[in-house]
Amino acid sequence: MAYDIIIRDLSSKASQKAIGTDKGLAKIGDGIVNFAYSVAKSIFLTKNSVNKKIIRTGKKVNKNILADALRKANLKIYAKTRADAHDLADTVEALVAYVWLIGKVNLESMIKIISEHLSGDLQSRTEETKNATIAFTKLLDYIKNYLPKSKI
Amino acid sequence: MAYDIIIRDLSSKASQKAIGTDKGLAKIGDGIVNFAYSVAKSIFLTKNSVNKKIIRTGKKVNKNILADALRKANLKIYAKTRADAHDLADTVEALVAYVWLIGKVNLESMIKIISEHLSGDLQSRTEETKNATIAFTKLLDYIKNYLPKSKI
Numbered sequence: 001m002a003y004d005i006i007i008r009d010l011s012s013k014a015s016q017k018a019i020g021t022d023k024g025l026a027k028i029g030d031g032i033v034n035f036a037y038s039v040a041k042s043i044f045l046t047k048n049s050v051n052k053k054i055i056r057t058g059k060k061v062n063k064n065i066l067a068d069a070l071r072k073a074n075l076k077i078y079a080k081t082r083a084d085a086h087d088l089a090d091t092v093e094a095l096v097a098y099v100w101l102i103g104k105v106n107l108e109s110m111i112k113i114i115s116e117h118l119s120g121d122l123q124s125r126t127e128e129t130k131n132a133t134i135a136f137t138k139l140l141d142y143i144k145n146y147l148p149k150s151k152i
Numbered sequence: 153m154a155y156d157i158i159i160r161d162l163s164s165k166a167s168q169k170a171i172g173t174d175k176g177l178a179k180i181g182d183g184i185v186n187f188a189y190s191v192a193k194s195i196f197l198t199k200n201s202v203n204k205k206i207i208r209t210g211k212k213v214n215k216n217i218l219a220d221a222l223r224k225a226n227l228k229i230y231a232k233t234r235a236d237a238h239d240l241a242d243t244v245e246a247l248v249a250y251v252w253l254i255g256k257v258n259l260e261s262m263i264k265i266i267s268e269h270l271s272g273d274l275q276s277r278t279e280e281t282k283n284a285t286i287a288f289t290k291l292l293d294y295i296k297n298y299l300p301k302s303k304i
Contacts, residue, residue, distance in 0.1 A: 002260065006194045009206050024208025028190040031210065035183025039253075042158045042180065054161050056176025058183065101191075107259060108154065 003101040010098065012148050019098050019148065020078025020091040029093030032100060036107060037061045037132070040114035041122060061136075063089035065129055069136035073144065077151070092136070095143060104146035113139045155253040162250065164300055171250050171300065172230025172243040181245030184252060188259060189213045189284070192266035193274060213288075215241035217281055221288035225296065229303070244288070247295060256298040265291045 010019050019025065038058030045055040067088035070076060076083070079091040099105040117135040122128040162171050171177065190210030197207040219240035222228060228235070231243040251257040269287040274280045 003191065003195070006191070006198050006206055006208055022208065024194065024210070027210030028187065028194065028208060029210075031183045031185075031187025031190055033183075035180065035187055038180040038183055039155065039158070042176065043155070046158050054158060056158055056174065056180055058176070058179030058181075 002103055007098070007101050013150070014148055015150055016078045016148060017080065017151075020075075020094055021080045021087075022094050023090070025094035025097045025101075026090035027093075028101075029095070029097030032107065032110075033066070033093050033096050034058065034060050036096075036110040036114055040111045040118060040135070041132075043111070043115040044118040045122060061132065062129060065089075065132045065136060066092040068133045069140055072133065072137040073140035075140055075144065075147075078147070092140065095140070095147060099143045099146045102146065105143050109142075110139060113142055154255055159250070159253050165302070166300055167302055168230045168300060169232065169303075172227075172246055173232045173239075174246050175242070177246035177249045177253075178242035179245075180253075181247070181249030184259065184262075185218070185245050185248050186210065186212050188248075188262040188266055191263045192270060192287070193284075195263070195267040196270040197274060213284065214281060217241075217284045217288060218244040220285045221292055224285065224289040225292035227292055227296065227299075230299070244292065247292070247299060251295045251298045254298065257295050261294075262291060265294055 010022065042056045042058070045057065049055055063085050067085040070079065070088045070092050075095070076088070078095060079088050083091070096110070100107065114135045117138040118131055119134070120127045120131045122131065162174065194208045194210070197209065198205070201207055215237050219237040222231065222240045222244050227247070228240070230247060231240050235243070248262070252259065266287045269290040270283055271286070272279045272283045274283065
């Protein structure tokens with residue numbers, strides 16, 4: 001695998017929590033999560049623009065969106081015990097970075113899954129929170145297949 | 153091209169400033185720049201670790217690093233007139249997003265160029281600023297080939 005050098009301690013034999021609570025992986029994952037969401041949101045907004053306007057946008061994905069998506073995808077087992085929303089969001093970022101680094105899920109697939117599962121009026125903050133959570137839950141449902149299963 | 157829908161107004165006929173000063177592109181580019189640097193820095197630190205320790209890390213790339221790289225790569229023509237460091241950094245982010253979205257430069261190539269041109273002790277902030285600037289200048293030298301040349 002291409003990035004084996006920086007994840008060789010987190011092989012398929014690593015435990016769920018070893019990957020999901022890795023602070024370095026979470027830091028790496030922050031950028032890819034925000035980038036994938038920015039592109040996906042821009043595609044969604046442009047496709048649904050009433051006046052065919054091209055909309056390019058981007059911002060940090062809210063921690064609560066990622067935390068809720070982890071809960072809904074039943075992946076809390078990857079997070080640390082008594083994790084708060086911030087910890088759960090870090091776990092999402094770590095898992096996304098992991099599947100990218102092991103070469104199992106590329107950026108294009110992530111963008112496709114997120115953009116295809118976005119819906120509603122994303123200019124409304126409440127609606128964006130709800131609908132982006134659904135899209136990230138779908139992403140996690142997909143990457144779940146490439147995560148290690150062992151608890152210890 | 154894959155992401156034509158969100159950049160069809162910025163074709164090869166678009167001007168240098170139209171691309172380099174696009175706020176939406178800069179927002180999209182923020183994530184990819186930080187992600188590429190995090191992976192590249194992790195690879196560099198791991199390869200040069202004295203005790204063969206695996207180091208995963210990541211943080212936002214300092215605006216001054218990106219601004220200086222733009223100046224050194226002679227790409228200030230893409231930035232707005234009387235741009236400050238923040239504007240110049242935004243231009244770097246916009247250019248990086250652009251070449252990725254038009255499918256000319258993939259993430260793996262960006263990471264490779266940055267990691268291969270990093271050097272020195274990146275734990276020292278002064279040294280990191282200097283050496284990351286060199287690495288980003290190399291990245292810009294490379295992506296320069298895929299940017300539009302027309303000024304107007």
